[in-house]
Amino acid sequence: MKIIEVRNLRKQYPKHLAVDDVSFEVAEGEIFGILGPNGAGKTTTVECVAGLRAPDGGTVRVAGLDPRRDRAQLREVLGMQLQSANLPEKIKVWEALDLYASFYPDPADWNELLERVGLGHKRHTTFKKLSGGQRQRLSVALALVGRPRVAVLDELTTGLDPQARRDVWELVEQIRASGVTIVLVTHFMEEAERLCDRLALIDAGKVVATDTPAGLIEQVGGEQRVRFRPSAPVTDDVLLALPGVRAVERHGDQVAVSGAGNLAATVTLALARHDIVPGDLRIEQATLDDAFLALTGRKLS
């Protein structure tokens, strides 16, 4: 079931066209990513979805609601974590949650939520004294306190150190497991690849492609490369005959097989049939970065 539908969204700012033509659908229960470089129109797109901005063209539906017309109802269905929205410096963690819970008719138990985002031990800490990762986790908790069906998370891990980033990713996966649909805005390829079921690549206000991360990589060729040192000589013909293999190169005693599909398994199985053991086996896969480059001619980051 589609919980979000965006059709031909367009948003013009006084000086530039932020969103030119964006369409996508989000199915209930999935993590949908919006991936693109800075300034691509990602945030404007989700702000239109959340009813914070009025689009100049196109239609948006969230759980059947029009975000502008049904603003009040939408607020109860959609929770949003905004990029760089802070809280008063001296508010304590529990006070913020208690306050935001009071905004909703049927809020979540914020004590439980506090434990879930891993801030149970920080309940009496003021916002000012929280680390970047803790602030983001509080921000996620505030977006969830109204028991939304959809949570929009905008640039959740920007500015976090790698460990904090991984902790937040785990949190996002837990939230999805609890049945909340997630729209994740990011410019991190790794984040999108790890978390998203499907994603839309956005560049210069337009959707370049929408697919699963693997599908996107495959769309642009899905080039993979398997490198190894065979324990016994193997001819090119044996490898080239395998399904999906496109080319074989040799550098000294190292063999590099490139192609698409389930390349690593195909190659290792074929080698096993010839009683050859692949030493120093390495698999190099195309990434979303490569896909973005192929689709737009530009690098993601």
Next chain:
Amino acid sequence: MKKMLLVETKLYLRDWPSLAFSIALPVVLLVVLGLTIPGMGEATETGERFVDAQWPSLMVLLSLLTLVCSVLPAVLTTYREQGVLRRMSTTPVSPARMLTVQLVINLAVAVVATAILVVGTMLVFDAAPPGQWPGFVLVFLLGTAALMAMGLVIAALAPNGKAAPGIGSLVMFPLMFVAGMWIPRQAMPDALRTVSDYSVAGPFAQALKDTWAGHAPQPLHLIVMAAGLVVFGGLAVRLFRWE
């Protein structure tokens, strides 16, 4: 609403410099300057002493101007700058409620400060309570409303939370001057007193003093305050930005 009022009140109380400047400073100035400056406690030809009504009225004005020129704009611009208001706009509660809550808290602080100043004047200087008290309350509410609307205009115009108190001071000190903080209104040259008459703060201080001393406020002063409320209120509605 109740919870937001509670939380914001706690945040207000945690910010001790605001409280010190809006309540403690006027009270300290009332007592210390009232007792030490020669002539403050002596009867003039009308039989009134400066400390009976004029000086405490100016301290009420000082407290209010501190609130509306620095405390209120600083909170609102900081909340806007840091995205506190924007985050609220993602919830079912409108950020307009935050505005209401801030106005209520500042009004409450103004009432407390004024009550302390009235009681302090009676106790320290052995003065009479405000003689025209219904008029005093009316003048207090009208003047406070007009000045708060002015504070909202400052909050709307200030680019960020750090600039707000600076802009507030630029507004506050000239207003204190024309209201008679340094030269009493009765000693002002005519031209300056005319400026004072139309400055909202001047009529506010004068009308507080008149009602405190048991006289009726001058109609001109009430009209200027009401006009200030309408003009600043209109500007605030037009200029205020949530983000």
